[in-house]
Amino acid sequence: REFCTAEEVRHCNVGTIGHIDHGKTTLTAAITKVLEKEGLAKFISYDEIDRAPEEKARGITINATHVEYSTKLRHYAHTDCPGHADYIKNMISGASQMDGAVIVVAADDGPMPQTREHLLLAKQVGVEKVVVFINKADVVNEDVIELVEIEMRELLSGFGFDGVETPVVVGSALLALKGDSSPLGEQSIKSLLNALDEHIPKPTRDTKSPFLLPVDNAFTVPGRGTVVTGTLTRGILRKNAEGELLGFDEHIKTSVADVQIFKKSVSKAVAGDNLGALLRGVRITSVQKGMLFCESKSVSISNHFIANVYFLSRSEGGRSKPIMSRYIQQLFSKTWNIPCRIDLMEGNEMIMPGENVCVYLTLLKKMVMLPGQSFTIRENNVTVGTGIISEVKS
Ligand code: GDP
Ligand code: MG
Numbered sequence: 243r244e245f246c247t248a249e250e251v252r253h254c255n256v257g258t259i260g261h262i263d264h265g266k267t268t269l270t271a272a273i274t275k276v277l278e279k280e281g282l283a284k285f286i287s288y289d290e291i292d293r294a295p296e297e298k299a300r301g302i303t304i305n306a307t308h309v310e311y312s313t314k315l316r317h318y319a320h321t322d323c324p325g326h327a328d329y330i331k332n333m334i335s336g337a338s339q340m341d342g343a344v345i346v347v348a349a350d351d352g353p354m355p356q357t358r359e360h361l362l363l364a365k366q367v368g369v370e371k372v373v374v375f376i377n378k379a380d381v382v383n384e385d386v387i388e389l390v391e392i393e394m395r396e397l398l399s400g401f402g403f404d405g406v407e408t409p410v411v412v413g414s415a416l417l418a419l420k421g422d423s424s425p426l427g428e429q430s431i432k433s434l435l436n437a438l439d440e441h442i443p444k445p446t447r448d449t450k451s452p453f454l455l456p457v458d459n460a461f462t463v464p465g466r467g468t469v470v471t472g473t474l475t476r477g478i479l480r481k482n483a484e485g486e487l488l489g490f491d492e493h494i495k496t497s498v499a500d501v502q503i504f505k506k507s508v509s510k511a512v513a514g515d516n517l518g519a520l521l522r523g524v525r526i527t528s529v530q531k532g533m534l535f536c537e538s539k540s541v542s543i544s545n546h547f548i549a550n551v552y553f554l555s556r557s558e559g560g561r562s563k564p565i566m567s568r569y570i571q572q573l574f575s576k577t578w579n580i581p582c583r584i585d586l587m588e589g590n591e592m593i594m595p596g597e598n599v600c601v602y603l604t605l606l607k608k609m610v611m612l613p614g615q616s617f618t619i620r621e622n623n624v625t626v627g628t629g630i631i632s633e634v635k636s
Contacts, residue, residue, distance in 0.1 A: 259360035
Protein backbone atom coordinates (compact mmCIF):
# COMPACT_ATOMS: atom_id res chain seq x y z
CA ARG A 243 0.00 0.00 0.00
CA GLU A 244 1.33 3.40 -0.92
CA PHE A 245 1.74 6.36 1.31
CA CYS A 246 -0.79 9.14 0.93
CA THR A 247 0.04 12.79 0.68
CA ALA A 248 -0.92 14.91 3.64
CA GLU A 249 -4.04 16.23 1.93
CA GLU A 250 -5.34 12.74 1.34
CA VAL A 251 -5.00 11.60 4.93
CA ARG A 252 -8.52 11.70 6.20
CA HIS A 253 -9.75 12.12 9.71
CA CYS A 254 -12.16 9.53 11.02
CA ASN A 255 -13.97 9.13 14.37
CA VAL A 256 -14.25 5.63 15.72
CA GLY A 257 -14.75 3.92 19.06
CA THR A 258 -14.77 0.58 20.81
CA ILE A 259 -18.19 -0.72 21.85
CA GLY A 260 -19.33 -4.03 23.33
CA HIS A 261 -20.04 -5.93 26.53
CA ILE A 262 -18.18 -5.15 29.72
CA ASP A 263 -14.91 -7.07 30.21
CA HIS A 264 -14.77 -8.23 26.60
CA GLY A 265 -11.52 -6.30 26.15
CA LYS A 266 -12.39 -2.86 24.72
CA THR A 267 -9.85 -0.97 26.80
CA THR A 268 -7.15 -3.61 26.31
CA LEU A 269 -7.75 -3.40 22.56
CA THR A 270 -7.55 0.40 22.57
CA ALA A 271 -4.22 0.26 24.40
CA ALA A 272 -2.97 -2.51 22.06
CA ILE A 273 -3.74 -0.42 18.97
CA THR A 274 -1.60 2.45 20.23
CA LYS A 275 1.15 0.01 21.24
CA VAL A 276 1.32 -1.64 17.81
CA LEU A 277 1.19 1.69 15.97
CA GLU A 278 3.82 3.28 18.19
CA LYS A 279 6.36 0.86 16.71
CA GLU A 280 5.66 2.41 13.33
CA GLY A 281 5.72 5.94 14.71
CA LEU A 282 2.00 6.36 14.02
CA ALA A 283 0.78 6.71 17.59
CA LYS A 284 1.89 7.46 21.10
CA PHE A 285 1.41 4.42 23.33
CA ILE A 286 -1.33 4.96 25.92
CA SER A 287 -1.39 2.37 28.67
CA TYR A 288 -4.47 0.48 29.83
CA ASP A 289 -4.47 2.40 33.11
CA GLU A 290 -4.28 5.78 31.39
CA ILE A 291 -7.26 4.88 29.20
CA ASP A 292 -9.32 3.47 32.04
CA ARG A 293 -8.71 6.56 34.14
CA ALA A 294 -11.10 8.37 31.81
CA PRO A 295 -11.63 12.03 32.59
CA GLU A 296 -15.11 13.35 33.24
CA GLU A 297 -16.66 15.30 30.40
CA LYS A 298 -19.71 17.44 30.36
CA ALA A 299 -21.84 17.07 27.28
CA ARG A 300 -25.23 18.77 27.37
CA GLY A 301 -25.04 18.78 31.14
CA ILE A 302 -24.52 15.03 31.43
CA THR A 303 -21.43 13.56 33.01
CA ILE A 304 -19.69 11.12 30.71
CA ASN A 305 -16.41 9.36 31.33
CA ALA A 306 -14.57 8.88 28.06
CA THR A 307 -11.00 8.70 26.83
CA HIS A 308 -10.09 9.91 23.38
CA VAL A 309 -7.05 8.29 21.87
CA GLU A 310 -5.41 9.40 18.66
CA TYR A 311 -3.54 7.33 16.11
CA SER A 312 -2.84 7.12 12.41
CA THR A 313 -2.61 4.43 9.82
CA LYS A 314 -0.81 5.05 6.57
CA LEU A 315 -4.15 6.12 5.13
CA ARG A 316 -5.94 7.96 7.87
CA HIS A 317 -5.94 9.79 11.14
CA TYR A 318 -8.25 8.35 13.79
CA ALA A 319 -9.79 9.74 16.96
CA HIS A 320 -10.89 6.77 19.01
CA THR A 321 -13.27 6.85 21.98
CA ASP A 322 -13.26 4.28 24.76
CA CYS A 323 -15.57 4.54 27.76
CA PRO A 324 -15.06 2.81 31.10
CA GLY A 325 -18.63 1.79 31.84
CA HIS A 326 -21.83 0.73 30.10
CA ALA A 327 -23.69 3.85 31.23
CA ASP A 328 -20.93 6.01 29.73
CA TYR A 329 -21.33 4.32 26.34
CA ILE A 330 -25.08 4.88 26.40
CA LYS A 331 -24.71 8.56 27.32
CA ASN A 332 -21.85 9.11 24.90
CA MET A 333 -23.79 7.67 22.00
CA ILE A 334 -27.22 9.14 22.75
CA SER A 335 -25.90 12.64 23.42
CA GLY A 336 -23.77 12.48 20.28
CA ALA A 337 -20.80 13.56 22.42
CA SER A 338 -18.45 11.89 19.98
CA GLN A 339 -20.12 11.27 16.65
CA MET A 340 -18.68 8.02 15.35
CA ASP A 341 -18.12 7.39 11.66
CA GLY A 342 -17.70 3.73 12.52
CA ALA A 343 -17.26 1.45 15.51
CA VAL A 344 -15.28 -1.60 16.55
CA ILE A 345 -17.64 -4.05 18.21
CA VAL A 346 -15.52 -6.14 20.56
CA VAL A 347 -16.81 -9.58 21.50
CA ALA A 348 -14.97 -12.04 23.73
CA ALA A 349 -14.65 -15.46 22.12
CA ASP A 350 -15.23 -17.24 25.44
CA ASP A 351 -18.50 -15.38 26.11
CA GLY A 352 -19.94 -14.71 22.65
CA PRO A 353 -22.50 -11.91 22.18
CA MET A 354 -23.93 -10.71 25.49
CA PRO A 355 -26.70 -8.21 26.39
CA GLN A 356 -24.49 -5.13 26.06
CA THR A 357 -23.16 -6.40 22.72
CA ARG A 358 -26.74 -6.20 21.46
CA GLU A 359 -27.56 -2.96 23.20
CA HIS A 360 -24.52 -1.15 21.81
CA LEU A 361 -25.17 -2.45 18.29
CA LEU A 362 -28.80 -1.35 18.46
CA LEU A 363 -27.78 2.06 19.74
CA ALA A 364 -25.06 2.41 17.11
CA LYS A 365 -27.67 1.77 14.43
CA GLN A 366 -30.07 4.25 15.98
CA VAL A 367 -27.52 7.04 16.22
CA GLY A 368 -26.58 6.62 12.58
CA VAL A 369 -23.36 4.58 12.72
CA GLU A 370 -23.58 2.78 9.39
CA LYS A 371 -20.51 0.58 9.48
CA VAL A 372 -18.92 -1.53 12.15
CA VAL A 373 -15.99 -3.93 12.26
CA VAL A 374 -16.09 -6.98 14.54
CA PHE A 375 -13.10 -7.89 16.70
CA ILE A 376 -13.44 -11.38 18.22
CA ASN A 377 -11.15 -11.00 21.21
CA LYS A 378 -9.62 -13.47 23.67
CA ALA A 379 -9.02 -15.94 20.86
CA ASP A 380 -6.06 -17.15 22.94
CA VAL A 381 -8.36 -18.93 25.40
CA VAL A 382 -10.70 -20.89 23.10
CA ASN A 383 -10.38 -23.33 20.22
CA GLU A 384 -11.24 -22.60 16.60
CA ASP A 385 -14.70 -24.19 16.60
CA VAL A 386 -15.82 -21.77 19.27
CA ILE A 387 -14.52 -18.82 17.25
CA GLU A 388 -16.41 -19.97 14.17
CA LEU A 389 -19.61 -20.16 16.17
CA VAL A 390 -19.12 -16.67 17.60
CA GLU A 391 -18.54 -15.35 14.09
CA ILE A 392 -21.80 -16.92 12.88
CA GLU A 393 -23.67 -15.49 15.86
CA MET A 394 -22.19 -12.04 15.29
CA ARG A 395 -23.06 -12.02 11.59
CA GLU A 396 -26.66 -12.96 12.42
CA LEU A 397 -26.80 -10.28 15.08
CA LEU A 398 -25.46 -7.65 12.65
CA SER A 399 -28.04 -8.56 10.01
CA GLY A 400 -30.76 -8.49 12.65
CA PHE A 401 -29.85 -4.92 13.57
CA GLY A 402 -29.68 -3.76 9.96
CA PHE A 403 -25.91 -3.90 9.45
CA ASP A 404 -24.35 -5.85 6.62
CA GLY A 405 -23.91 -9.27 8.22
CA VAL A 406 -22.19 -10.66 5.14
CA GLU A 407 -19.67 -7.98 4.18
CA THR A 408 -18.73 -6.74 7.66
CA PRO A 409 -15.09 -7.69 8.38
CA VAL A 410 -14.60 -10.01 11.33
CA VAL A 411 -11.09 -10.00 12.79
CA VAL A 412 -9.99 -12.68 15.24
CA GLY A 413 -7.27 -11.96 17.78
CA SER A 414 -6.11 -11.30 21.28
CA ALA A 415 -5.77 -7.74 22.46
CA LEU A 416 -3.91 -8.94 25.53
CA LEU A 417 -1.26 -10.81 23.52
CA ALA A 418 -0.82 -7.79 21.24
CA LEU A 419 -0.45 -5.51 24.24
CA LYS A 420 2.26 -7.82 25.57
CA GLY A 421 4.15 -7.47 22.30
CA ASP A 422 3.38 -10.95 20.95
CA SER A 423 3.97 -10.89 17.19
CA SER A 424 1.98 -14.04 16.35
CA PRO A 425 -1.15 -13.95 14.17
CA LEU A 426 -3.38 -13.61 17.23
CA GLY A 427 -1.17 -10.86 18.66
CA GLU A 428 0.15 -7.82 16.79
CA GLN A 429 -0.92 -9.24 13.43
CA SER A 430 -4.57 -9.20 14.47
CA ILE A 431 -4.32 -5.52 15.38
CA LYS A 432 -2.87 -4.77 11.95
CA SER A 433 -5.72 -6.69 10.33
CA LEU A 434 -8.20 -4.73 12.40
CA LEU A 435 -6.68 -1.41 11.32
CA ASN A 436 -6.77 -2.50 7.67
CA ALA A 437 -10.42 -3.43 8.12
CA LEU A 438 -11.14 0.03 9.56
CA ASP A 439 -9.33 1.74 6.68
CA GLU A 440 -11.24 -0.28 4.14
CA HIS A 441 -14.68 -0.75 5.63
CA ILE A 442 -15.40 2.52 7.44
CA PRO A 443 -16.36 5.01 4.75
CA LYS A 444 -14.44 8.23 4.42
CA PRO A 445 -16.43 10.97 6.06
CA THR A 446 -17.14 12.83 2.85
CA ARG A 447 -19.65 15.48 2.08
CA ASP A 448 -22.78 13.91 0.70
CA THR A 449 -23.44 15.58 -2.63
CA LYS A 450 -25.49 12.71 -4.08
CA SER A 451 -28.57 12.82 -1.85
CA PRO A 452 -31.45 15.28 -2.35
CA PHE A 453 -30.52 18.73 -1.05
CA LEU A 454 -31.29 19.70 2.53
CA LEU A 455 -30.95 23.19 3.96
CA PRO A 456 -31.80 23.86 7.61
CA VAL A 457 -32.93 27.47 7.74
CA ASP A 458 -30.80 29.51 10.17
CA ASN A 459 -32.16 32.87 9.18
CA ALA A 460 -34.46 34.65 6.74
CA PHE A 461 -34.61 38.22 5.48
CA THR A 462 -36.28 40.30 2.82
CA VAL A 463 -34.50 41.82 -0.16
CA PRO A 464 -36.68 44.75 -1.20
CA GLY A 465 -38.08 44.24 -4.67
CA ARG A 466 -36.80 40.69 -4.93
CA GLY A 467 -38.29 38.58 -2.16
CA THR A 468 -37.34 36.34 0.72
CA VAL A 469 -33.88 34.92 1.25
CA VAL A 470 -33.24 31.95 3.55
CA THR A 471 -29.73 31.27 4.79
CA GLY A 472 -27.99 28.24 6.24
CA THR A 473 -25.39 25.55 5.63
CA LEU A 474 -26.34 22.96 3.05
CA THR A 475 -26.14 19.65 4.91
CA ARG A 476 -26.32 17.45 1.85
CA GLY A 477 -26.84 17.49 -1.90
CA ILE A 478 -26.42 20.24 -4.47
CA LEU A 479 -28.65 23.30 -4.59
CA ARG A 480 -29.01 24.75 -8.09
CA LYS A 481 -30.58 27.91 -9.34
CA ASN A 482 -34.20 27.23 -10.36
CA ALA A 483 -34.40 24.05 -8.25
CA GLU A 484 -37.88 23.20 -7.03
CA GLY A 485 -38.28 22.52 -3.35
CA GLU A 486 -40.38 22.86 -0.26
CA LEU A 487 -40.09 24.67 3.03
CA LEU A 488 -41.13 22.37 5.85
CA GLY A 489 -41.73 22.77 9.56
CA PHE A 490 -44.08 24.21 12.20
CA ASP A 491 -46.99 22.53 10.34
CA GLU A 492 -46.10 24.46 7.17
CA HIS A 493 -45.54 22.89 3.79
CA ILE A 494 -44.69 25.61 1.25
CA LYS A 495 -43.83 24.78 -2.35
CA THR A 496 -41.33 27.15 -3.91
CA SER A 497 -38.36 27.39 -6.24
CA VAL A 498 -34.93 28.99 -6.11
CA ALA A 499 -34.59 32.30 -7.97
CA ASP A 500 -30.98 32.81 -6.94
CA VAL A 501 -28.22 31.13 -4.94
CA GLN A 502 -25.58 33.26 -3.25
CA ILE A 503 -22.32 32.37 -1.53
CA PHE A 504 -20.44 35.20 0.17
CA LYS A 505 -22.96 37.61 -1.37
CA LYS A 506 -22.11 36.52 -4.94
CA SER A 507 -24.58 34.79 -7.24
CA VAL A 508 -23.53 31.26 -8.14
CA SER A 509 -25.14 28.60 -10.33
CA LYS A 510 -25.01 26.00 -7.57
CA ALA A 511 -23.95 25.34 -3.97
CA VAL A 512 -22.74 22.00 -2.65
CA ALA A 513 -23.01 20.28 0.73
CA GLY A 514 -20.98 22.20 3.29
CA ASP A 515 -21.50 25.58 1.65
CA ASN A 516 -22.97 28.40 3.65
CA LEU A 517 -25.48 30.02 1.34
CA GLY A 518 -28.43 32.27 0.84
CA ALA A 519 -31.31 31.16 -1.37
CA LEU A 520 -33.80 33.64 -2.82
CA LEU A 521 -37.17 31.87 -2.87
CA ARG A 522 -40.00 32.60 -5.31
CA GLY A 523 -43.39 33.55 -3.94
CA VAL A 524 -42.58 33.09 -0.26
CA ARG A 525 -43.54 35.74 2.25
CA ILE A 526 -41.05 36.48 5.04
CA THR A 527 -43.83 36.08 7.61
CA SER A 528 -44.27 32.43 6.71
CA VAL A 529 -40.59 31.54 7.18
CA GLN A 530 -39.19 30.58 10.56
CA LYS A 531 -35.75 29.69 11.78
CA GLY A 532 -35.77 25.92 12.28
CA MET A 533 -37.63 25.17 9.06
CA LEU A 534 -36.00 22.97 6.48
CA PHE A 535 -35.75 23.75 2.79
CA CYS A 536 -35.44 20.52 0.83
CA GLU A 537 -35.97 18.82 -2.48
CA SER A 538 -39.67 18.11 -3.03
CA LYS A 539 -40.90 14.91 -1.37
CA SER A 540 -37.40 13.95 -0.18
CA VAL A 541 -38.27 14.13 3.52
CA SER A 542 -41.55 14.29 5.40
CA ILE A 543 -42.80 16.31 8.31
CA SER A 544 -44.50 14.61 11.18
CA ASN A 545 -45.78 15.00 14.73
CA HIS A 546 -44.82 11.46 15.65
CA PHE A 547 -41.44 9.92 16.26
CA ILE A 548 -39.76 7.08 18.11
CA ALA A 549 -36.63 8.04 19.99
CA ASN A 550 -34.12 6.75 22.44
CA VAL A 551 -33.90 9.07 25.42
CA TYR A 552 -31.55 9.17 28.38
CA PHE A 553 -32.95 10.95 31.43
CA LEU A 554 -30.30 12.58 33.54
CA SER A 555 -29.90 11.34 37.06
CA ARG A 556 -30.48 13.62 40.02
CA SER A 557 -26.74 14.08 40.52
CA GLU A 558 -26.38 15.13 36.87
CA GLY A 559 -28.94 17.86 37.42
CA GLY A 560 -31.88 15.80 36.21
CA ARG A 561 -35.26 15.16 37.74
CA SER A 562 -35.71 13.61 41.14
CA LYS A 563 -39.03 12.03 40.22
CA PRO A 564 -39.72 9.33 37.64
CA ILE A 565 -41.17 10.10 34.21
CA MET A 566 -44.61 8.71 33.38
CA SER A 567 -46.55 8.68 30.12
CA ARG A 568 -48.10 11.94 28.95
CA TYR A 569 -45.06 13.86 30.20
CA ILE A 570 -45.09 17.23 28.42
CA GLN A 571 -42.01 19.47 28.16
CA GLN A 572 -40.11 21.57 25.65
CA LEU A 573 -38.01 19.70 23.07
CA PHE A 574 -34.91 21.46 21.66
CA SER A 575 -33.18 20.40 18.46
CA LYS A 576 -30.78 22.30 16.22
CA THR A 577 -32.06 25.88 16.15
CA TRP A 578 -35.66 25.36 17.24
CA ASN A 579 -37.78 24.22 20.15
CA ILE A 580 -41.35 23.10 20.52
CA PRO A 581 -43.63 21.53 23.13
CA CYS A 582 -43.48 17.77 23.06
CA ARG A 583 -45.30 14.90 24.77
CA ILE A 584 -43.42 11.77 25.75
CA ASP A 585 -45.28 8.48 26.04
CA LEU A 586 -43.76 5.27 27.28
CA MET A 587 -43.90 2.07 25.28
CA GLU A 588 -46.09 -0.85 26.22
CA GLY A 589 -44.71 -2.57 29.29
CA ASN A 590 -42.94 0.53 30.65
CA GLU A 591 -44.79 2.15 33.49
CA MET A 592 -42.21 4.73 34.43
CA ILE A 593 -38.65 5.78 33.70
CA MET A 594 -36.32 6.58 36.55
CA PRO A 595 -33.82 9.43 36.20
CA GLY A 596 -30.52 7.85 35.10
CA GLU A 597 -32.23 5.39 32.73
CA ASN A 598 -32.45 5.24 28.96
CA VAL A 599 -35.49 3.98 27.07
CA CYS A 600 -37.23 4.00 23.73
CA VAL A 601 -40.24 6.33 23.82
CA TYR A 602 -42.92 7.84 21.59
CA LEU A 603 -42.65 11.58 20.93
CA THR A 604 -45.56 13.75 19.86
CA LEU A 605 -44.69 17.29 18.79
CA LEU A 606 -47.22 20.09 19.02
CA LYS A 607 -46.47 20.99 15.40
CA LYS A 608 -45.22 18.93 12.49
CA MET A 609 -41.45 19.14 12.06
CA VAL A 610 -38.73 17.40 10.11
CA MET A 611 -36.62 15.21 12.36
CA LEU A 612 -34.42 12.65 10.68
CA PRO A 613 -33.24 9.36 12.17
CA GLY A 614 -30.03 10.06 14.07
CA GLN A 615 -31.03 13.65 14.87
CA SER A 616 -30.38 14.53 18.49
CA PHE A 617 -32.44 16.67 20.83
CA THR A 618 -32.76 17.59 24.46
CA ILE A 619 -35.74 17.81 26.77
CA ARG A 620 -35.71 20.75 29.13
CA GLU A 621 -37.81 21.68 32.13
CA ASN A 622 -37.63 25.36 33.03
CA ASN A 623 -34.52 25.66 30.84
CA VAL A 624 -32.72 22.84 32.61
CA THR A 625 -31.77 19.79 30.55
CA VAL A 626 -33.42 16.71 32.01
CA GLY A 627 -33.09 14.41 29.02
CA THR A 628 -31.11 13.92 25.85
CA GLY A 629 -32.23 11.77 22.97
CA ILE A 630 -31.88 10.67 19.42
CA ILE A 631 -34.55 9.99 16.78
CA SER A 632 -34.69 6.38 15.66
CA GLU A 633 -37.86 6.36 13.57
CA VAL A 634 -40.34 8.74 11.96
CA LYS A 635 -44.01 7.71 12.22
CA SER A 636 -46.58 9.14 9.86
P1 GDP B 1 -13.56 -3.78 28.74
O1 GDP B 1 -14.44 -3.75 29.96
O2 GDP B 1 -14.31 -4.26 27.55
O3 GDP B 1 -12.83 -2.51 28.51
O4 GDP B 1 -12.47 -4.95 29.01
P2 GDP B 1 -10.95 -4.81 29.47
O5 GDP B 1 -10.08 -4.35 28.37
O6 GDP B 1 -10.89 -4.08 30.75
O7 GDP B 1 -10.60 -6.35 29.70
C1 GDP B 1 -11.27 -7.15 30.66
C2 GDP B 1 -10.38 -8.29 31.11
O8 GDP B 1 -10.14 -9.17 30.02
C3 GDP B 1 -9.03 -7.82 31.61
O9 GDP B 1 -8.68 -8.60 32.72
C4 GDP B 1 -8.11 -8.12 30.44
O10 GDP B 1 -6.79 -8.37 30.82
C5 GDP B 1 -8.75 -9.35 29.84
N1 GDP B 1 -8.46 -9.48 28.41
C6 GDP B 1 -8.55 -8.51 27.47
N2 GDP B 1 -8.18 -8.97 26.26
C7 GDP B 1 -7.85 -10.26 26.44
C8 GDP B 1 -7.37 -11.29 25.57
O11 GDP B 1 -7.21 -11.11 24.37
N3 GDP B 1 -7.14 -12.51 26.10
C9 GDP B 1 -7.32 -12.76 27.44
N4 GDP B 1 -7.07 -13.98 27.86
N5 GDP B 1 -7.75 -11.82 28.29
C10 GDP B 1 -8.02 -10.59 27.81
MG1 MG C 1 -12.97 -0.69 29.48
